[in-house]
Amino acid sequence: MSCISENSYLTLCALLSDQIALSLPADKVYLAEARLQNLASQHTRGDINALIEKASTVAEDALRTELVEAMAINETYFFRDPILSESFLDTMIPTLLDKRRADKTLRIWSAACSTGQEIYSVAMLLDQHFPQLRNWQVTLIASDFSQSALSKAKQGCYGLNEMNRGLPARNMALYFEQQGLDWQIKTEIRERIRFEKINLIREWPEELPLFDIVLLRNVLLYFSMDDRLRVLRRVREQTVSDGYLLLGATESLEKSAGFIPAIPRSHRPFFQPV
Amino acid sequence: MANTHALVIDDSRAMRLILSDLLQQLGYEISEAGDGQEAMARLEGGDTLPTLALVDWNMPVMNGLEFIRAVRQQPCYNGMKLLVVTSEAEVSQMVEALTAGADEYLMKPFSSEALACKLEMMGLQRTERA
Numbered sequence: 001m002s003c004i005s006e007n008s009y010l011t012l013c014a015l016l017s018d019q020i021a022l023s024l025p026a027d028k029v030y031l032a033e034a035r036l037q038n039l040a041s042q043h044t045r046g047d048i049n050a051l052i053e054k055a056s057t058v059a060e061d062a063l064r065t066e067l068v069e070a071m072a073i074n075e076t077y078f079f080r081d082p083i084l085s086e087s088f089l090d091t092m093i094p095t096l097l098d099k100r101r102a103d104k105t106l107r108i109w110s111a112a113c114s115t116g117q118e119i120y121s122v123a124m125l126l127d128q129h130f131p132q133l134r135n136w137q138v139t140l141i142a143s144d145f146s147q148s149a150l151s152k153a154k155q156g157c158y159g160l161n162e163m164n165r166g167l168p169a170r171n172m173a174l175y176f177e178q179q180g181l182d183w184q185i186k187t188e189i190r191e192r193i194r195f196e197k198i199n200l201i202r203e204w205p206e207e208l209p210l211f212d213i214v215l216l217r218n219v220l221l222y223f224s225m226d227d228r229l230r231v232l233r234r235v236r237e238q239t240v241s242d243g244y245l246l247l248g249a250t251e252s253l254e255k256s257a258g259f260i261p262a263i264p265r266s267h268r269p270f271f272q273p274v
Numbered sequence: 275m276a277n278t279h280a281l282v283i284d285d286s287r288a289m290r291l292i293l294s295d296l297l298q299q300l301g302y303e304i305s306e307a308g309d310g311q312e313a314m315a316r317l318e319g320g321d322t323l324p325t326l327a328l329v330d331w332n333m334p335v336m337n338g339l340e341f342i343r344a345v346r347q348q349p350c351y352n353g354m355k356l357l358v359v360t361s362e363a364e365v366s367q368m369v370e371a372l373t374a375g376a377d378e379y380l381m382k383p384f385s386s387e388a389l390a391c392k393l394e395m396m397g398l399q400r401t402e403r404a
């Protein structure tokens with residue numbers, strides 16, 4: 001196994017910070033080694049230092065993309081953290097059903113969707129608990145910078161391990177079809193979601209609408225404080241003034257980000273614009 | 275701690291060992307049974323109702339489905355949650371298990387994390403996960 005030199009590690013950290021705002025701690029060398037081993041055997045005869053050097057040269061766009069995607073943390077699962085179901089069922093949808101009853105539109109964005117479990121959980125929640133939304137115009141957008149995560153999300157195909165984590169058996173029976181050893185979410189649910197490639201620290205598509213609900217979960221925790229605030233401010237601009245923001249269970253917010261807790265004095269990662 | 279007693283029902287001794295081990299790590303006291311009938315006998319003979327039973331699907335004498343039906347016919351066992359743990363991953367079987375009164379369904383092979391996650395979903399295990 002090839003080891004990463006100090007210099008290469010610094011190059012790698014700079015690259016990741018520049019490309020996706022991932023701020024890799026100094027003690028994660030072993031992680032980089034494990035994650036880049038495969039790519040290095042494909043491209044630089046197993047030499048990870050050479051891989052990093054190659055990927056950081058201007059001409060190697062494709063390789064750089066592959067390397068960055070290999071380093072991104074994609075961990076996700078269905079119905080992650082109780083706050084997801086709770087906030088949708090108890091607060092957000094009941095409130096929005098009332099507030100938006102005139103124009104009957106609802107826009108939801110999973111802004112770092114990884115392999116799709118988060119947005120599919122939302123789609124299942126809406127389908128199961130709010131049948132009245134069927135004659136509304138519901139826009140579900142799921143985005144990630146990672147093309148490989150997005151392709152998997154679009155397919156909506158999951159293995160046993162992923163199916164065993166967080167998905168109630170009832171949902172599995174209702175919304176999935178067996179495809180050999182894998183399970184695929186039914187087309188009628190898949191079709192409700194628009195998947196887009198969006199890097200949170202680059203330009204966002206102009207046609208991105210204003211959202212009633214933004215899920216920005218378990219992604220900012222890998223960013224530096226500056227990048228975190230920058231992204232949050234843009235998310236604030238992309239959220240309607242009576243909309244909602246959900247973060248990951250362990251994430252908190254600086255006041256200056258423009259959001260306050262949706263449930264006063266609670267420590268839940270559930271917010272509304274100031 | 276009271277309330278953390280699990281009944282592990284599986285005809286494979288190896289599987290019972292694995293499950294018991296994982297559950298012990300999660301703080302459960304364990305009793306075991308090799309089939310549904312033995313499990314019923316344990317329930318009838320025990321002083322306290324287990325919080326949870328892990329139920330294999332294919333077993334001799336009385337299989338998982340028959341056990342679930344028998345348990346759900348007796349209101350005094352209502353407080354016990356039923357988790358089917360099986361390598362049968364057919365939607366039709368899952369529906370059968372849920373209709374019969376199972377609370378959740380875990381497919382083999384599974385990770386310890388998946389088990390903990392299921393228990394949490396069943397309102398049994400509150401792990402403060404990152």
Ligand SMILES: C[S@@+](CC[C@H](N)C(=O)[O-])C[C@H]1O[C@@H](n2cnc3c(N)ncnc32)[C@H](O)[C@@H]1O
Nearest residue numbers: 020072074076112114145146199200217218219
């Ligand atoms: C740990 S996953 C979280 C997935 C899901 N939101 C959840 O909470 O389970 C983080 C995701 O953020 C994505 N990501 C990281 N940096 C990003 C960036 N700058 N722009 C868009 N997505 C990014 C990664 O590709 C990964 O899929």
